Amino acid sequence: MTYRIIVGALTGIVVSGALVTGTMAADYKIVDGTIPQSLTGKAGDPVQGKKTAVNRKKGNCLACHVMPIPEEQFHGEVGPDLGESGSNYSAAELRMRLVDPKVLNPDTIMPAFLVPGKTAVLKKFAGKTILSPQDVEDIVAYLTTLKGSYSK
């Protein structure tokens, strides 16, 4: 099945499976619980991805995950340690987790970063995605570099 994401400020109704960005739409196809194709066609930037992942107003991954980022304090432990994500998962699997982890586990508390309406958010963010498609590509690129060489 192909889904369309339109990201950003959205005034209209979001059809199920639609990803909503200002002027931008991205199609994605779920294949066996993965999203094999890049959302943007542009390679992700792992350095930017790390910044977006840590940013409390963006990925905020540290709220729930330990990551190999010792310079940041207070790593959450609600979710698994992400230090070996790049060994454990392909980019296609990681992309699925970030776009909409509820496809894999309907009960997860991990936010759906690109599908509005699946995660409880403040009213002013209703209908907006937490990340842009390029943010997701950047974080996927960063996670694929995590191969477990780090130890806390």
Ligand code: HEC
């Ligand atoms: C509110 C808590 C929360 C936040 C925020 C969150 N996650 Fe998760 N994440 C989880 C939980 C819980 C799981 C365990 C699997 C499940 O619930 O389906 C998980 C699973 C994962 C997995 C699979 C790991 C494994 O070993 O199975 C990856 C990869 C992941 N998250 C990446 C991220 C990234 C990257 C971010 C930030 C962009 C993020 N998560 C933000 C809660 C969170």
